[in-house]
Amino acid sequence: MSVTTAADGIKEIGTPLSDGDVESLRAGDRVRITGVLYTARDAAHGRLLPLIEKGEKLPFDPRGQIIYYTGPSPARPGDVVGSIGPTTASRMDTFTPSLLGLGLKGTIGKGYRSQPVKDALRAYKGVYFGAIGGAGAVLSQFIKKLSIVAYEDLGTEAIRRLEVEGFPAIVVNDCHGGDLYQDGVKAYAREGA
Amino acid sequence: MRDVHVSAITDAVKKLCIEANLDLEPDMLRAFDGALRRERSPAGKQVLQILKQNAEMARTRRIPYCQDTGFVVCFVELGQDVHVTGGGLDDAINDGVRQGYTEGYLRASIVRSPFDRVNTGDNTPAVIHVDVGPGATLRIMVMAKGGGCENRSKYKMLTPAEGVAGVKEWIIECVKTAGPDACPPLILGVGVGGTFEKSAILSKKALFRELGSPNPDPQLDALEKELLDRANRLGIGPQGYGGDTTAFGIHILTYPCHITSLPVAVTIECHAHRHKEVTL
Numbered sequence: 309m310s311v312t313t314a315a316d317g318i319k320e321i322g323t324p325l326s327d328g329d330v331e332s333l334r335a336g337d338r339v340r341i342t343g344v345l346y347t348a349r350d351a352a353h354g355r356l357l358p359l360i361e362k363g364e365k366l367p368f369d370p371r372g373q374i375i376y377y378t379g380p381s382p383a384r385p386g387d388v389v390g391s392i393g394p395t396t397a398s399r400m401d402t403f404t405p406s407l408l409g410l411g412l413k414g415t416i417g418k419g420y421r422s423q424p425v426k427d428a429l430r431a432y433k434g435v436y437f438g439a440i441g442g443a444g445a446v447l448s449q450f451i452k453k454l455s456i457v458a459y460e461d462l463g464t465e466a467i468r469r470l471e472v473e474g475f476p477a478i479v480v481n482d483c484h485g486g487d488l489y490q491d492g493v494k495a496y497a498r499e500g501a
Numbered sequence: 502m503r504d505v506h507v508s509a510i511t512d513a514v515k516k517l518c519i520e521a522n523l524d525l526e527p528d529m530l531r532a533f534d535g536a537l538r539r540e541r542s543p544a545g546k547q548v549l550q551i552l553k554q555n556a557e558m559a560r561t562r563r564i565p566y567c568q569d570t571g572f573v574v575c576f577v578e579l580g581q582d583v584h585v586t587g588g589g590l591d592d593a594i595n596d597g598v599r600q601g602y603t604e605g606y607l608r609a610s611i612v613r614s615p616f617d618r619v620n621t622g623d624n625t626p627a628v629i630h631v632d633v634g635p636g637a638t639l640r641i642m643v644m645a646k647g648g649g650c651e652n653r654s655k656y657k658m659l660t661p662a663e664g665v666a667g668v669k670e671w672i673i674e675c676v677k678t679a680g681p682d683a684c685p686p687l688i689l690g691v692g693v694g695g696t697f698e699k700s701a702i703l704s705k706k707a708l709f710r711e712l713g714s715p716n717p718d719p720q721l722d723a724l725e726k727e728l729l730d731r732a733n734r735l736g737i738g739p740q741g742y743g744g745d746t747t748a749f750g751i752h753i754l755t756y757p758c759h760i761t762s763l764p765v766a767v768t769i770e771c772h773a774h775r776h777k778e779v780t781l
Contacts, residue, residue: 381568381608391568396649419682441684442773444568445558492743497736
């Protein structure tokens with residue numbers, strides 16, 4: 309098991325993730341992720357799709373891995389990375405089920421996912437984490453190493469391999485149908501909206 | 502006539518772009534503190550605390566508040582007694598954007614064409630709106646507008662019969678559909694009236710008013726307060742994790758309109774509300 313619960317109640321996650329790891333996570337769980345994340349957003353997903361359709365090898369093996377939807381700002385000299393918060397996940401919805409089908413276990417972003425993505429999380433045992441959108445300066449502290457894996461010509465949209473330590477996130481959609489956004493509104497909506 | 506050389510404009514825009522992305526304005530910092538006092542949700546409170554910490558880290562470590570350092574939207578109020586010398590106004594502004602984004606380690610987020618999507622590499626061009634009026638000063642207002650929230654901005658042509666009640670429902674609907682995608686707590690810029698494009702431009706310009714300041718029109722002020730209260734009853738909360746702080750503010754600008762029309766444009770802005778201005 310690479311999911312354990314720390315003394316402060318936050319779940320410590322080590323990558324890569326197994327089906328069992330994913331099953332142990334529930335919507336609303338706060339997590340710290342240590343290990344490897346791959347970055348990919350719109351343009352990179354656009355290049356992965358034809359490879360997936362033709363059954364060709366991807367620039368990284370998605371099995372057990374987590375994709376972080378982000379395009380970092382440039383690093384200042386001496387820094388690992390610039391600002392690196394999540395981008396809106398729904399723009400990747402059309403690509404996500406097929407990546408989960410290839411063994412991808414997690415995605416990190418912000419905002420709603422489509423029903424087909426939620427269904428695929430259940431079918432393939434996957435999890436969608438939320439990171440705090442717009443907290444790019446704070447989140448940069450958790451990135452210890454960065455290297456470009458593919459599509460360097462895409463600039464900020466290139467696929468990067470990040471080594472992270474204690475990257476903070478929260479489970480938004482789990483593999484059991486749980487949805488933090490729905491639970492949150494249910495808990496805090498008041499009359500008169 | 503008063504001469505203003507383009508180099509002064511370029512230098513000013515460069516500085517505004519860098520500072521907007523690194524130093525959040527005091528109105529935003531006050532909004533975080535105010536929301537922390539009212540927010541009931543522990544998850545919501547934690548998000549607000551991290552965002553405050555993020556603003557502090559951006560300021561001290563000179564790393565952008567958000568990795569999406571925005572599309573530069575520039576409103577210029579050009580006094581008609583100002584003579585811009587040494588080149589064109591738009592070129593001067595775009596040179597400032599180019600220098601600011603390159604030298605400030607800010608992200609290049611603009612593609613040269615919506616179809617071929619090749620990044621211009623220096624975040625140019627800006628979107629520039631110029632108003633000419635009396636006077637001999639040049640006021641430059643710069644916003645670094647994030648793409649995620651911009652994508653949730655909406656437009657609707659209502660009928661005059663739908664009236665203020667229809668406008669209210671539409672604005673609340675816009676908050677709901679923006680939800681967690683647009684990085685709440687949100688700020689809404691609303692343009693009502695004018696033509697199709699006039700209301701959209703007003704919805705952007707409305708965002709430059711200081712957050713927490715009253716609308717100068719008492720009726721609009723009451724409308725803004727009512728809508729903000731309603732938005733914060735939706736339960737969406739900071740980042741959509743549930744809570745009482747879904748929006749920090751709703752700013753409305755209006756313009757006369759045609760007897761057939763009631764256009765309403767809503768620009769959705771995230772908590773990374775990066776705006777700066779200077780008068781030359």
